[in-house]
Amino acid sequence: MAILIDPPAWPAHGRLFSHMVSDTSYAELHAFARNHSISLRAFDRDHYDVPDDLYNRLVSGGATPVTGGELTRALIASGLRVPLKERPEKIRNTLLRQWNEYFPYFTDLGEHLLEQWEQPHRAYHNSAHLLEMLTVLEKLTPLTAELVLATWLHDIVYDAQPGKDEEASARFARDVGAPLIHQDAISQQQMDAVAGLIEATAAHTVDQLPPEIAQAFSSHEVHAFFDADMAILGAKTPRYDRYSAGVRQEFSHFSDEDFRRGRKQFLADATQREQLFYTEKARRLFEEQARDNMRRELQSLYL
Known part of the structure; x- marks a missing residue:
């Protein structure tokens, strides 16, 4: 069971965003996001889009840093993609x-x-x-x-x-x-x-x-x-x-x-x-x- 986050490399709204997913369940993902005051509105189908200024805090809070490719493969393997x-x-x-x-x-x-x-x-x-x-x-x-x-x-x-x-x-x-x-x-x-x-x-x-x-x-x-x-x-x-x-x-x-x-x-x-x-x-x-x-x-x- 893990929360995964890739580097902030996705541009939108004049800033960079990371993707954050769970390799186990949406319930785990939503609970982690809620505990870190991330709005449910940031959830997009199977992942959260989180701005670059939150990256270090989320990693310190327990999210595992991975590459974009590793995140995608883990999401597919979990069946949550x-x-x-x-x-x-x-x-x-x-x-x-x-x-x-x-x-x-x-x-x-x-x-x-x-x-x-x-x-x-x-x-x-x-x-x-x-x-x-x-x-x-x-x-x-x-x-x-x-x-x-x-x-x-x-x-x-x-x-x-x-x-x-x-x-x-x-x-x-x-x-x-x-x-x-x-x-x-x-x-x-x-x-x-x-x-x-x-x-x-x-x-x-x-x-x-x-x-x-x-x-x-x-x-x-x-x-x-x-x-x-x-x-x-x-x-x-x-x-x-x-x-x-x-x-x-x-x-x-x-x-x-x-x-x-x-x-x-x-x-x-x-x-x-x-x-x-x-x-x-x-x-x-x-x-x-x-x-x-x-x-x-x-x-x-x-x-």
Whole structure:
């Protein structure tokens, strides 16, 4: 277990920065940074960017000085390195190609939506989540234009304000849906169903869904949509850890105590559910791993 730091050689904002990582866990990295009064806002996907004037203090405080190459190799070996498929700038073309398959005359709209997904404050709910959700959704049910549109718009507004984000995303969906309706790419009824499905993600339950959703989506499609959104819970351990670290960064406006309280409640409630996923295939793919991931994270929050 070690905190690693490379020499301050990366220019930004008129000064030089070092990269600081853990070769074991994000929890260890965040704890070290917190103990040395480094803001969570300095965390960038899998490392902290720290200014040159802190280098000696961090080394004296226990960080191990290494070269840039040694740091990168250790980060990759640890499984904590964010892979290319989770980097928004690397997956933009892939997402735009898929958007154009379903909405070929609305490329500008697709690019506008991606700009929303790529906002810098999104540490987990970014375009990597969008691509992962679309990939899982296609495994669970045949994609339709309505499902693709709902997925692209379901977290289009994200400010780490549960409930309010879903309402704002649904309003955004209705606004940007106007040209699609006007040019007959989607009907008003379908657009209303998309917005309703987005609002329903706040509770992530199929109980008492608005009737317009049932008119446009089958129950299996709704179940698959919810399962794809929550499939991250059943990701392999390194990816789950990057997800949980990203969520903490997005909620950096909460104190550690408040965040831990809310996160523990979410995990405790989830693990007590008889089934985490609605569809049989999602349960087969993700249920066991999801429970292992959440139990492990829940235990770490009590340490």
